Every structure is written in structure tokens, then in C-alpha cells.
Amino acid sequence: MAESMIPEIPPALSMEKPGIDFSYVGIDAILEQMRRKAMKQGFELNIMVVGQSGLGKSTLMNTLFKSKVSRKSFVGTPEEKIPQTIEIKSISHDIEEKGVRMKLTVIDTPGFGDQINNENCWQPIMRFINDQYEQYLQEEINIDRKKRIPDSRVHCCIYFIPPTGHWPLDVEFMRRLSKVVNIVPVIAKADTLTLEERDFFKKKIREELRANGIDVYPQKEFDEDPEDRMINEKIREMIPFAVVGSDQEYQVNGRRLLGRKTKWGTIEVENIAHCEFAYLRDLLIRTHMQNIKDITSSIHYEMYRVRRLNENNTQANGLSDHHPASHEI
Ligand SMILES: Nc1nc2c(ncn2[C@@H]2O[C@H](COP(=O)(O)OP(=O)(O)OP(=O)(O)O)[C@@H](O)[C@H]2O)c(=O)[nH]1
Numbered sequence: 001m002a003e004s005m006i007p008e009i010p011p012a013l014s015m016e017k018p019g020i021d022f023s024y025v026g027i028d029a030i031l032e033q034m035r036r037k038a039m040k041q042g043f044e045l046n047i048m049v050v051g052q053s054g055l056g057k058s059t060l061m062n063t064l065f066k067s068k069v070s071r072k073s074f075v076g077t078p079e080e081k082i083p084q085t086i087e088i089k090s091i092s093h094d095i096e097e098k099g100v101r102m103k104l105t106v107i108d109t110p111g112f113g114d115q116i117n118n119e120n121c122w123q124p125i126m127r128f129i130n131d132q133y134e135q136y137l138q139e140e141i142n143i144d145r146k147k148r149i150p151d152s153r154v155h156c157c158i159y160f161i162p163p164t165g166h167w168p169l170d171v172e173f174m175r176r177l178s179k180v181v182n183i184v185p186v187i188a189k190a191d192t193l194t195l196e197e198r199d200f201f202k203k204k205i206r207e208e209l210r211a212n213g214i215d216v217y218p219q220k221e222f223d224e225d226p227e228d229r230m231i232n233e234k235i236r237e238m239i240p241f242a243v244v245g246s247d248q249e250y251q252v253n254g255r256r257l258l259g260r261k262t263k264w265g266t267i268e269v270e271n272i273a274h275c276e277f278a279y280l281r282d283l284l285i286r287t288h289m290q291n292i293k294d295i296t297s298s299i300h301y302e303m304y305r306v307r308r309l310n311e312n313n314t315q316a317n318g319l320s321d322h323h324p325a326s327h328e329i
């Protein structure tokens with residue numbers, strides 16, 4: 001009876017196999033185990049879009065869903081006009097490719113800049129980001145802790161800079177955001193700039209980010225080794241990505257592609273000769289997804305957790321009666 005429960009030794013592990021290499025330990029088999037575990041669990045990535053009103057945040061979000069990332073799984077009505085965003089809204093798509101599952105969530109936020117007083121326009125967004133950390137924290141400290149905590153933390157925030165030049169408000173917003181979340185700045189509606197203007201503006205923004213101590217993703221201090229540094233240095237030289245968004249498909253030379261049709265031709269959104277949307281998408285989804293999530297977890301979330309712990313200690317010592325909101329920085 002008991003014997004029948006012993007699993008059969010697969011041929012690869014059988015000692016009787018002729019010509020077996022006894023010096024081979026088989027540590028590399030861990031890779032296959034990790035791969036199987038990851039395939040079973042799937043991946044989650046939460047991206048937020050932030051910026052002034054009318055810069056094309058919702059459009060770019062749709063571009064991402066409709067681009068090569070998930071064109072297969074896209075179901076929707078392409079002709080619908082995107083309305084102005086009036087509340088923070090999360091939209092998720094399940095994507096599957098070669099057996100790997102991924103849940104891509106985009107958090108669309110209402111643009112600011114419409115109000116007469118835009119002073120504290122970052123508050124609802126900062127609150128949302130911190131609320132997700134708080135939810136995760138509560139799940140973590142729960143005695144009946146779930147085997148797998150649902151992760152709604154914002155892994156990355158795409159910050160839209162107007163092509164017409166940015167406001168002091170944008171600098172202040174990015175400065176605050178960069179302390180709690182990974183931010184990737186983009187120049188919105190880059191089709192409205194000439195190539196020279198684009199290059200000049202990109203350089204100017206990089207200088208200004210540096211001058212204001214705004215550390216955007218990929219942050220230099222988190223480069224893991226020289227190889228990492230080399231790759232990330234190239235990205236840092238390209239930031240901010242000059243993007244163009246569209247949810248309309250056109251037929252160009254027999255190919256269907258996402259683009260913006262003008263009198264002079266079609267701007268192909270996914271063509272790197274036309275704009276840098278594909279670089280942004282590849283950074284987020286193809287090359288740096290795991291790293292973006294690791295930094296969220298080990299740096300941004302960890303900082304939030306420590307802050308909350310300190311708040312609790314202060315309260316426990318009766319030093320303050322301040323409610324642990326942790327919302328504002
Ligand atoms: N030229 C150009 N127009 C764009 C681009 N992306 C979006 N638009 C247009 O800009 C307008 C506003 O786009 P939305 O995507 O609604 O902008 P939003 O940032 O979500 O606006 P709010 O929801 O008000 O914050 C629409 O008419 C879009 O067609 C772009 O890359 N280039």
C-alpha cells in the first residue's frame with residue numbers, strides 16, 4: 001500500500017542510468033522550478049497615468065492595451081470617443097502569451113490644471129498610492145494572512161509633461177511622487193513638436209529633473225551591477241520618452257497599425273522612427289517589469305511600512321494623538 005504512494009523516480013534522476021555524471025549536483029534545475037511556479041502564479045503589473053488635463057493620458061492607456069502587448073485580448077469599441085476622466089479608475093486586462101499569464105492594470109486619473117487653485121492637486125493621487133500600500137500592509141499583518149496577497153500597489157507612474165513646456169506645478173508634483181512611487185516621465189503629444197524641439201525639450205527636462213533632485217525610474221542608486229548600470233544609463237539618457245497615443249487603427253501599406261492620421265501622413269504610434277511609445281512599453285513590460293516591481297516592494301513600500309511603524313510607536317508611547325493617516329508627505 002505504502003509502496004504505491006512512493007512516486008516513481010524519473011529516468012533523469014535514476015542512479016542506474018549509464019554514463020551519469022556524479023559531479024553534477026543539478027542546482028540549475030531550480031530555474032525550471034521557478035519558471036513553473038511563476039507560470040502558475042502569473043504576473044501582475046499596475047501602472048498609473050498622471051498629468052494635466054487633456055494631455056492624452058486615457059488615450060495612451062488605450063494605446064497600451066491595444067498595442068502589441070495585448071491586441072489579441074482586446075475587446076472593446078474602438079470608435080468610442082474617450083471622455084474626460086473625472087475620477088480615479090482602474091482598468092485591468094488579462095493577457096496570455098506562450099502560457100504566461102499577466103494581469104495588466106492601468107489606473108487612470110483625472111487631469112489637473114482645470115481648477116483655479118491647483119495647489120494641492122496631488123493629494124488625491126498621493127492618497128490613492130498610500131491607500132494601496134496600507135491595504136497591502138493590513139493583509140500582511142493579518143493573522144489569517146492570505147497565501148497570496150492581492151497586489152494593488154502602484155508599481156509605476158507615467159507622468160505626462162505638456163509639449164508646450166512644463167509648469168512649476170509639474171516639477172513639484174514629480175518631486176513628491178518620486179518619493180513614494182517609481183515615476184517615468186513622458187512628453188505628451190510629441191507629434192506636435194519638431195524633432196529639434198523634441199531633442200531640446202528632452203534635454204531641458206533631464207537637466208531640470210537633476211537640478212530639482214527628482215529621481216525618476218530607473219534610479220541610479222538602485223543599479224545592481226555594472227551591466228545593469230550600462231543598460232539603465234542608456235534609458236536615463238533617453239528619458240523623458242516623447243510619446244504619441246492613439247486608439248485608432250489604420251491601414252498603411254497593407255498593414256493595420258495604431259496611428260494618428262494627418263494631412264501629411266500617418267504617425268505610427270508603435271514605430272520608433274515616429275515616436276518613443278514602443279520604448280516606454282518595452283521598458284514597462286518587456287525589459288524592466290520585474291525590477292519595477294522589486295523596487296516598489298523593497299524600497300517604496302518598505303519606506304511606507306517603516307513610516308507606519310514609527311507612527312504606531314509614537315502613538316503607543318503617547319507622544320502624539322495624531323491619527324496614522326500617512327497620506328501626506
Ligand atoms: N496630437 C495628439 N493628440 C492626442 C494625443 N493623445 C491624445 N490626443 C488627443 O487629446 C485629447 C485629450 O485626450 P485624453 O486622452 O482624453 O486626455 P486626458 O489626459 O485623459 O484628459 P483628462 O481625462 O481630462 O485628464 C483627445 O482629443 C485626443 O484625441 C497625441 O499623442 N497627440
Ligand SMILES: [Mg+2]
Nearest residue numbers: 057058084085
Ligand atoms: Mg482622461
